[in-house]
Amino acid sequence: xxxxxxxxxxxxxxxxxxxxxxxxxxxxxxxxxxxxxxxxxxxxxxxxxxxxxxxxxxxxxxxxxxxxxxxxxxxxxxxxxxxxxxxxxxxxxxxxxxxxxxxxxxxxxxxxxxxxxxxxxxxxxxxxxxxxxxxxxxxxxxxxxxxxxxxxxxxxxxxxxxxxxxxxxxxxxxxxxxxxxxxxxxxxxxxxxxxxxxxxxxxxxxxxxxxxxxxxxxxxxxxxxxxxxxxxxxxxxxxxxxxxx
Amino acid sequence: xxxxxxxxxxxxxxxxxxxxxxxxxxxxxxxxxxxxxxxxxxxxxxxxxxxxxxxxxxxxxxxxxxxxxxxxxxxxxxxxxxxxxxxxxxxxxxxxxxxxxxxxxxxxxxxxxxxxxxxxxxxxxxxxxxxxxxxxxxxxxxxxxxxxxxxxxxxxxxxxxxxxxxxxxxxxxxxxxxxxx
Numbered sequence: 001x002x003x004x005x006x007x008x009x010x011x012x013x014x015x016x017x018x019x020x021x022x023x024x025x026x027x028x029x030x031x032x033x034x035x036x037x038x039x040x041x042x043x044x045x046x047x048x049x050x051x052x053x054x055x056x057x058x059x060x061x062x063x064x065x066x067x068x069x070x071x072x073x074x075x076x077x078x079x080x081x082x083x084x085x086x087x088x089x090x091x092x093x094x095x096x097x098x099x100x101x102x103x104x105x106x107x108x109x110x111x112x113x114x115x116x117x118x119x120x121x122x123x124x125x126x127x128x129x130x131x132x133x134x135x136x137x138x139x140x141x142x143x144x145x146x147x148x149x150x151x152x153x154x155x156x157x158x159x160x161x162x163x164x165x166x167x168x169x170x171x172x173x174x175x176x177x178x179x180x181x182x183x184x185x186x187x188x189x190x191x192x193x194x195x196x197x198x199x200x201x202x203x204x205x206x207x208x209x210x211x212x213x214x215x216x217x218x219x220x221x222x223x224x225x226x227x228x229x230x231x232x233x234x235x236x237x238x239x240x241x242x243x244x245x
Numbered sequence: 246x247x248x249x250x251x252x253x254x255x256x257x258x259x260x261x262x263x264x265x266x267x268x269x270x271x272x273x274x275x276x277x278x279x280x281x282x283x284x285x286x287x288x289x290x291x292x293x294x295x296x297x298x299x300x301x302x303x304x305x306x307x308x309x310x311x312x313x314x315x316x317x318x319x320x321x322x323x324x325x326x327x328x329x330x331x332x333x334x335x336x337x338x339x340x341x342x343x344x345x346x347x348x349x350x351x352x353x354x355x356x357x358x359x360x361x362x363x364x365x366x367x368x369x370x371x372x373x374x375x376x377x378x379x380x381x382x383x384x385x386x387x388x389x390x391x392x393x394x395x396x397x398x399x400x401x402x403x404x405x406x407x408x409x410x411x412x413x414x415x416x417x418x419x420x421x422x423x424x425x426x
Contacts, residue, residue, distance in 0.1 A: 222283060223379035225311065227311035228313065229311055230310055230317045237307055
């Protein structure tokens with residue numbers, strides 16, 4: 001049968017070779033496209049590492065690494081930030097003892113947490129993560145649905161107050177296409193990809209509530225902790241980790 | 246069922262109850278004292294060493310603190326004492342020494358834990374229980390479990406007092422006691 005496909009009588013069938021060549025070319029093209037897609041997918045973790053570094057504070061070489069899964073609208077996250085993370089940032093992060101990594105875990109029960117995360121992620125892209133995160137948590141009562149002030153859900157002026165005019169323009173450009181308060185990923189919203197990645201990472205852990213804290217030191221990861229831990233108690237644990245040889 | 250067979254069945258149930266409570270207390274103490282690791286069942290995470298002990302108790306202090314019940318000053322002493330108290334209660338229940346008082350102490354401890362768990366659940370605190378080690382969510386199941394353990398503690402205490410009371414007249418009636426009086 002094969003012989004009859006390639007040979008017409010005793011001469012070669014040119015059409016058959018043409019079909020075969022076209023099939024080979026199509027396969028090669030498909031292979032190239034698949035390889036490109038695969039390599040793009042392989043770059044995603046590195047890209048995510050970069051985004052993660054933009055939302056981190058301190059030295060990556062610090063002996064202690066602490067990951068915090070946060071929801072900007074969750075009151076307990078606000079409490080943890082004000083009572084524990086602020087003194088931690090000013091003391092142990094500033095002195096290079098702790099590398100603090102923020103991960104977004106906006107819960108769907110909170111109306112505006114995803115939008116707040118988008119603003120913070122946009123600010124992180126221009127290196128202004130710390131200032132905007134602080135402003136968002138400091139003014140949580142002004143924009144969150146639990147807030148006592150009106151109007152709720154208006155985050156833009158808070159971000160604007162934490163940045164210079166030029167910085168805010170850059171952040172606004174990054175927020176193009178992200179204006180909706182949608183709690184799911186918006187197509188065309190650049191900063192949503194980082195949030196999605198954080199969410200996926202959190203679900204793997206698994207994060208059961210916010211805030212969730214994961215501490216690791218000297219190659220050992222400790223079990224995730226939920227809720228508010230006061231700074232004196234957390235510092236005690238860090239001191240003990242640092243004193244270990 | 247005769248009175249004596251009922252009596253021996255009761256004593257057997259008391260023995261099973263106190264041994265079950267002993268296992269619960271020893272497991273709770275071990276869960277807090279063993280090395281705290283994100284991967285819980287590795288060989289290294291099962292073995293308690295002097296170096297890991299201090300770190301485990303400080304880690305437990307963070308869990309105690311997340312209940313937001315005690316001032317930071319009291320959290321650390323409490324967290325460093327509780328696992329040893331649980332260990333001591335577990336060992337004493339296992340041996341049966343001073344059973345009335347030890348079972349009463351265990352029931353009081355379980356009542357305390359149950360109260361704290363109810364409070365945290367009512368306040369919707371999304372925290373780890375920390376009861377038998379880390380990474381244990383505090384949920385409705387925790388309430389049911391702690392409720393059952395509290396009931397077991399009360400039952401063992403009542404049984405221990407009844408057994409002691411029934412043993413006493415027998416001792417009083419013994420020739421040695423008659424001679425003494």
